[in-house]
Amino acid sequence: MTFAKRYVSPGRKPRVLTDEDLDTVELLASKGSSEVSIAFAIRCDPKTWNRLKVRDERVALALAKGKAAQHDYLVGCLHTMAGKGNVAAPIFLLKAKHAYSDQGDAEQTGPTIVIQMPASLSPEQWAQRRQALTLTAAAEPVPELPAPDVTTKVRRG
Numbered sequence: 001m002t003f004a005k006r007y008v009s010p011g012r013k014p015r016v017l018t019d020e021d022l023d024t025v026e027l028l029a030s031k032g033s034s035e036v037s038i039a040f041a042i043r044c045d046p047k048t049w050n051r052l053k054v055r056d057e058r059v060a061l062a063l064a065k066g067k068a069a070q071h072d073y074l075v076g077c078l079h080t081m082a083g084k085g086n087v088a089a090p091i092f093l094l095k096a097k098h099a100y101s102d103q104g105d106a107e108q109t110g111p112t113i114v115i116q117m118p119a120s121l122s123p124e125q126w127a128q129r130r131q132a133l134t135l136t137a138a139a140e141p142v143p144e145l146p147a148p149d150v151t152t153k154v155r156r157g
Helices: 019-030 035-041 046-055 057-084 088-098 123-139
Strands: none
Touching: 019 035, 019 057, 035 046, 046 057, 057 088
8 A cells, every 4th residue: 555745744753563563463453452452552552553553554454364363263162152052152242343233234323213102092082082171171261361452652763
């Protein structure tokens, strides 16, 4: 991957990881460590780590290889444990670490809104409710509205 040369303000030289650091990245990724933990393990600030992943394809490759190794390990565990009858732990890890889902379509990422409405009334129930509302409304006195103010003055001028 080639990047266009651009002006870089004077300051520190860009961080370059050693082969030992790349091995550490791959090993920790294969064990399921978070990227923040990986960054601290190679003595790197998390912000610098994020820039390294984008700038140095060796870092991105080591991270991808480690995650792929963990994925393969978990799938192997799932097969082994399925033969023994216990599959909960590897399924949880596959869902948590590798975005597996048993909910079907994975494209929906927004919230799900459910509106619950009461069941519709039968004609008899509707008639009873209407009669009760009519009787209640008839029993209450209707308040009188105030008379309009007709003494409004208009200024011209």
